[in-house]
Amino acid sequence: GQQVMQIPQYQHVQEGEDFTTYCNSSxxxxxxxxxxxxxxxxxxxxxxxVKSGEVKKQKRLTFQFGEAKKNSSLHITATQTTDVGTYFCAIPRSNDYKLSFGAGxxxxxRA
Amino acid sequence: DAGVTQSPTHLIKTRGQQVTLRCSPKSGHDTVSWYQQALGQGPQFIFQYYEEEERQRGNFPDRFSGHQFPNYSSELNVNALLLGDSALYLCASSLITGSGIGYTFGSGTRLTVV
Known part of the structure; x- marks a missing residue:
């Protein structure tokens, strides 16, 4: 079945810096x-x-879908303490409505 | 507009016992999915209910069963509890038609089996 890999598993960021997390599918x-x-x-x-190459922004968060629709990224600029948490990507499995989550x-x- | 409500919030059970967890979906949602989340891992799909029937099931044994009622609320039952069943159980509601608004999760039930 479809699986998704997320990298990195852990991200330690200095407050104010940017970081990116990736989600990859085969x-x-x-x-x-x-x-x-x-x-x-x-x-x-x-x-x-949904769309190939799509880019959406939510304030300091930028989400991107790859041109081949096999990968996605989440980029956070000027990280704040409120960004602490685990970010999961989730993909629908083919031919059904189940959402499969990555490991996050x-x-x-760091303040 | 109420979100997803789960009860109880915490539960401690003894190995071999049975447990029932409850979920009321977000108003307007007709589909309920149950997930198990072990510490440090992503949510694992247990099953999904729509129109009072189990539409899909994940890789969980028959000890895990569920039900959906006419008002769309749902229950998750786990029989013969094992220590490994200790986890956060999440209920997520959605519209079967999708609409791109994603799943709405409840706060979960933290089950500890001792």
């Missing part, structure tokens, strides 16, 4: 979703990307 995706889970919390939907990138911020 197969072409119909769409990809991103979620954020704060420590002790539950996943919260951030965005869905856990972000910590």
């Amino acid at each position: 197969t072409t995706l119909s769409n990809i979703q991103w979620y954020k889970q704060r420590p002790g919390g539950h996943p919260v939907f951030l965005i869905q990307l 990138t856990t972000v910590t911020v």
Whole structure:
């Protein structure tokens, strides 16, 4: 079945710096979703990307879907302590509605 | 507009016991999916319910069963609990038609099996 790899698993960032987390699939995706889970919390939907090469921004967060629709990235600029948490990408499995989650990138911020 | 409500928030059970977890989906949503999230891992799909039927099932044993009621609320039952069943159980609701708005997750039930 479709699986998605997320890298890096952990990201330690100095406050104010930028970072990027990546999500890679071996197969072409119909769409990809991103979620954020704060420590002790539950996943919260951030965005869905559908089109090849699509770029969407939410304030300091920039989401991109690759041209081949096999990978995606989340770039955060000027990291703040509020960005702490685990970022998951999630992909639909072919021919059904199940969402499969990656292992996540856990972000910590040094003040 | 109420989000997804799960109960109880925390639960401690003994190995071999049975447990029932409950979920009320977000208003307007008709589909409920259950996920198990072990510490430090991503959510793992258990099953999905739509129109009171199990539409899909993940790689979980038959000890895990569920139900969806006419009001779209759902239950997750786990029989013969094992220590390895200790995890955060998440309920997620959505519209079966998609719409690109993603899943809405509840706060989860933290199950500890001792």
